[in-house]
Amino acid sequence: MVSKTRINKVLSKAEERCSAAGSRLTEKRKKILEIMVSSDVPLSPYEVVDQYNEVADSKMPANSAYRILDFLVSENLAHKLASAQKYIACSHIACDHTHNVPQFLICGKCQKVQEVGIQTKLMKQLKDNVESTGYSMTSQQLEIQCLCPDCQ
Numbered sequence: 001m002v003s004k005t006r007i008n009k010v011l012s013k014a015e016e017r018c019s020a021a022g023s024r025l026t027e028k029r030k031k032i033l034e035i036m037v038s039s040d041v042p043l044s045p046y047e048v049v050d051q052y053n054e055v056a057d058s059k060m061p062a063n064s065a066y067r068i069l070d071f072l073v074s075e076n077l078a079h080k081l082a083s084a085q086k087y088i089a090c091s092h093i094a095c096d097h098t099h100n101v102p103q104f105l106i107c108g109k110c111q112k113v114q115e116v117g118i119q120t121k122l123m124k125q126l127k128d129n130v131e132s133t134g135y136s137m138t139s140q141q142l143e144i145q146c147l148c149p150d151c152q
């Protein structure tokens with residue numbers, strides 16, 4: 001469980017970051033982000049919209065949830081896990097340091113995800129390795145199948 005204090009801190013920081021970037025964290029966007037931040041596991045757009053509609057006064061259609069998730073991803077407040085087709089809140093919203101290329105450790109048993117920054121040096125090695133085969137990398141985001149400490 002994520003504490004209420006942490007959620008509030010993350011949400012107000014997200015609001016600050018949006019207005020600094022010239023965008024706006026509307027009530028709906030904020031509510032969706034709150035759902036994401038409160039979740040230990042990545043959520044599909046349908047899971048997000050279900051949770052939203054459970055508590056909201058007016059129901060949100062799935063395509064609106066998709067648009068909001070895309071917004072959160074473009075603002076670096078959430079990440080899309082390509083392998084799972086699910087979304088997860090960025091774990092560095094309330095941080096002041098620069099955001100590295102994210103790498104995700106995904107537990108295959110409980111689905112918990114840990115976001116870790118990858119070293120630039122390592123990323124370059126990987127890129128060189130890929131390019132030596134003639135392929136070019138289209139995504140810098142690494143998603144690694146793991147077992148978390150609790151599930152080992």
Ligand SMILES: [Zn+2]
Pocket residue numbers: 076079089090091092099102115
């Ligand atoms: Zn992140």
Ligand SMILES: [Zn+2]
Pocket residue numbers: 091092095096097
């Ligand atoms: Zn951080």
Ligand SMILES: [Zn+2]
Pocket residue numbers: 107108109110111112147148149150151
């Ligand atoms: Zn686990």
